[in-house]
Amino acid sequence: GNSVTQMEGPVTLSEEAFLTINCTYTATGYPSLFWYVQYPGEGLQLLLKATKADDKGSNKGFEATYRKETTSFHLEKGSVQVSDSAVYFCALSDRDYKLSFGAGTTVTVRA
Amino acid sequence: DADVTQTPRNRITKTGKRIMLECSQTKGHDRMYWYRQDPGLGLRLIYYSFDVKDINKGEISDGYSVSRQAQAKFSLSLESAIPNQTALYFCATRAGINTDTQYFGPGTRLTVL
Numbered sequence: 001g002n003s004v005t006q007m008e009g010p011v012t013l014s015e016e017a018f019l020t021i022n023c024t025y026t027a028t029g030y031p032s033l034f035w036y037v038q039y040p041g042e043g044l045q046l047l048l049k050a051t052k053a054d055d056k057g058s059n060k061g062f063e064a065t066y067r068k069e070t071t072s073f074h075l076e077k078g079s080v081q082v083s084d085s086a087v088y089f090c091a092l093s094d095r096d097y098k099l100s101f102g103a104g105t106t107v108t109v110r111a
Numbered sequence: 112d113a114d115v116t117q118t119p120r121n122r123i124t125k126t127g128k129r130i131m132l133e134c135s136q137t138k139g140h141d142r143m144y145w146y147r148q149d150p151g152l153g154l155r156l157i158y159y160s161f162d163v164k165d166i167n168k169g170e171i172s173d174g175y176s177v178s179r180q181a182q183a184k185f186s187l188s189l190e191s192a193i194p195n196q197t198a199l200y201f202c203a204t205r206a207g208i209n210t211d212t213q214y215f216g217p218g219t220r221l222t223v224l
Contacts, residue, residue, distance in 0.1 A: 101153035
């Protein structure tokens with residue numbers, strides 16, 4: 001079956017530091033890949049997505065590239081802010097559009 | 112106003128009680144989903160519905176039931192709550208064929224004592 005593995009947290013960074021959250025997946029076929037973000041006390045919001053190999057998703061300074069050869073979709077941001085503190089989820093969508101999520105990575109950015 | 116709303120936002124109940132969590136959406140989407148979130152496990156799919164007459168089990172449906180009362184409403188019930196159903200529950204919607212983005216409600220925090 002489909003599965004998503006993402007790096008365990010929590011991750012604590014200083015403002016303006018570089019952030020990477022690793023995500024790898026196992027799936028049949030060619031799934032779409034997503035990063036969702038959950039701010040404290042809120043539901044999940046779509047951060048970015050990529051639908052085919054070599055696509056790069058980007059939003060709010062975050063980027064992730066769909067790497068079919070390494071089955072990865074790592075999230076990166078060059079300079080984080082305190083407002084980026086949240087839980088980040090990697091996910092994939094199967095042919096029936098059902099989402100499979102990773103465990104989530106808690107990121108805390110200190111001023 | 113939020114596009115996907117959930118009620119209640121917080122609920123504490125006792126073992127054996129029947130509980131209903133409600134989800135409403137104004138997005139006009141056909142597809143609706145119920146997930147539970149547990150620390151270290153991410154979100155897991157409980158049930159999903161493609162329209163009022165189409166209900167499907169997800170990966171962890173045991174102990175839960177759902178009702179799709181209308182296109183805009185999708186309720187999750189715990190017939191006899193147990194402590195390991197303590198979790199954060201999310202409702203989500205999706206527009207339809209060939210669109211893969213889901214939109215989430217704010218969540219319901221359920222505690223079963």
